[in-house]
Amino acid sequence: MPSSHPLLIGNAMNAKLETTAFNRPVTRQTFDEVLVPTYAPAAMVPVRGEGLDLWDQAGKHYLDFTSGIAVAALGHCNPIIVEALTRQANTLWHLGNGYTNEPVLRLGLALTEATFADRAFFCNSGAEANEAALKLARKYAHTKFGAHKSRIVSCYQSFHGRTLFTVSVGGQSKYTEGFEPLPPSIDHIVYNDIASARAAIGDDVCAVIVEPLQGEGGVVPGDKAFLQELRDLCNKTGALLIFDEVQSGMGRTGHLFHYMSYGIVPDILTSAKALGNGFPIAAMLTTHELAATLSVGSHGTTYGGNPLATTVALAVLETIRQPAFLARVQEAGAKLRSTMEQLIGDYPQVFSQVRGAGLLLGLVVTEAWKGRSKDIQKAVEANGMMVLIAGMDVVRLAPALIVSDAQIAEADRIIRQSLDELLKAA
Numbered sequence: 001m002p003s004s005h006p007l008l009i010g011n012a013m014n015a016k017l018e019t020t021a022f023n024r025p026v027t028r029q030t031f032d033e034v035l036v037p038t039y040a041p042a043a044m045v046p047v048r049g050e051g052l053d054l055w056d057q058a059g060k061h062y063l064d065f066t067s068g069i070a071v072a073a074l075g076h077c078n079p080i081i082v083e084a085l086t087r088q089a090n091t092l093w094h095l096g097n098g099y100t101n102e103p104v105l106r107l108g109l110a111l112t113e114a115t116f117a118d119r120a121f122f123c124n125s126g127a128e129a130n131e132a133a134l135k136l137a138r139k140y141a142h143t144k145f146g147a148h149k150s151r152i153v154s155c156y157q158s159f160h161g162r163t164l165f166t167v168s169v170g171g172q173s174k175y176t177e178g179f180e181p182l183p184p185s186i187d188h189i190v191y192n193d194i195a196s197a198r199a200a201i202g203d204d205v206c207a208v209i210v211e212p213l214q215g216e217g218g219v220v221p222g223d224k225a226f227l228q229e230l231r232d233l234c235n236k237t238g239a240l241l242i243f244d245e246v247q248s249g250m251g252r253t254g255h256l257f258h259y260m261s262y263g264i265v266p267d268i269l270t271s272a273k274a275l276g277n278g279f280p281i282a283a284m285l286t287t288h289e290l291a292a293t294l295s296v297g298s299h300g301t302t303y304g305g306n307p308l309a310t311t312v313a314l315a316v317l318e319t320i321r322q323p324a325f326l327a328r329v330q331e332a333g334a335k336l337r338s339t340m341e342q343l344i345g346d347y348p349q350v351f352s353q354v355r356g357a358g359l360l361l362g363l364v365v366t367e368a369w370k371g372r373s374k375d376i377q378k379a380v381e382a383n384g385m386m387v388l389i390a391g392m393d394v395v396r397l398a399p400a401l402i403v404s405d406a407q408i409a410e411a412d413r414i415i416r417q418s419l420d421e422l423l424k425a426a
């Protein structure tokens with residue numbers, strides 16, 4: 001391709017990049033030297049993935065039951081997604097919001113056809129989708145009822161992202177400590193506690209935000225009666241009900257979105273994580289009436305809905321929304337649950353309960369093993385498998401939705417082997 005810029009003379013430059021910047025030796029220790037220490041990643045560094053298989057720098061194989069925290073739902077380097085991404089990468093990457101593009105329009109059509117929603121707003125992360133939802137709820141209440149209706153109600157142990165607003169709305173104080181002053185007018189209720197909801201949701205509430213299945217907070221499914229009570233209280237008070245399905249959505253529980261399994265419809269739905277299978281994209285979905293609250297210029301983001309991200313998300317959505325695909329997720333979820341129930345039955349000293357839905361399951365540790373989920377995670381990793389934790393007392397399993405029965409059997413074998421080793425060492 002002809003170019004007038006002296007640094008872009010094709011192959012010579014590419015060859016130089018290949019032998020320098022892209023080939024520098026890096027290790028886990030480099031993380032401690034150059035990255036801000038907000039994470040404590042594992043000792044091994046994965047370099048390549050395919051489906052649920054991952055390999056680290058030393059060539060060691062891992063069975064991945066994390067899918068990058070419920071993100072790579074169709075597996076690593078899924079050929080359908082790679083094809084869609086590379087086709088679009090060779091066509092058009094980015095325009096900016098002065099122009100729309102075909103992929104974002106197609107994704108908007110597909111998402112609104114597949115859900116209760118009429119309108120979509122695209123951004124880049126779960127936190128941003130929730131931020132948009134909360135801002136919309138504030139503006140709607142402000143416009144329709146007045147400034148007094150501004151209170152936001154959320155649940156303890158909930159997780160809604162890490163911007164200052166969403167982390168304040170989230171119900172885990174360890175994430176807000178030291179970041180004060182926090183935005184005011186936010187209350188927390190006890191998850192699945194109807195009395196707590198009734199006491200908190202009054203006429204000054206503009207939004208109630210809830211995960212229909214709490215992920216980070218310990219893989220805790222919402223009770224139908226509790227979610228229905230939130231719906232009723234919102235109807236009564238004019239507050240908007242926001243379902244945060246960043247983790248529970250996009251097929252994870254065997255339904256395109258988990259709200260569909262309850263038949264309780266929110267006013268606003270947020271999606272991210274699996275929506276892009278690892279390519280950053282998020283969506284806030286709502287109705288015509290509510291969307292009209294946000295006029296030109298009232299909200300936005302540079303990358304939101306760019307052609308690369310929306311092409312990937314469309315390929316993901318069109319794959320996951322197929323009834324046969326979702327039926328298999330339900331089947332695999334039932335298989336994983338029964339396998340894990342048998343496992344915890346054989347290890348009653350370690351685990352007390354399996355909870356969750358579909359392919360998002362939590363293994364809850366016993367009183368004797370309290371605080372030790374990370375020890376289990378490390379032992380499993382040493383044996384060639386990756387699992388998540390959800391707090392210090394829950395081992396969380398979130399394999400790609402394409403997990404096979406053989407991979408579930410292999411996961412069972414590795415977890416058992418790891419528990420045997422831990423128990424012997426104890």
Ligand SMILES: *Cc1c(COP(=O)(O)O)cnc(C)c1O
Nearest residue numbers: 125126127159160161215246247
């Ligand atoms: C992960 C998560 C978020 C935050 O998403 P980011 O993309 O990390 O900003 C919000 N809500 C829930 C329920 C999540 O699981």
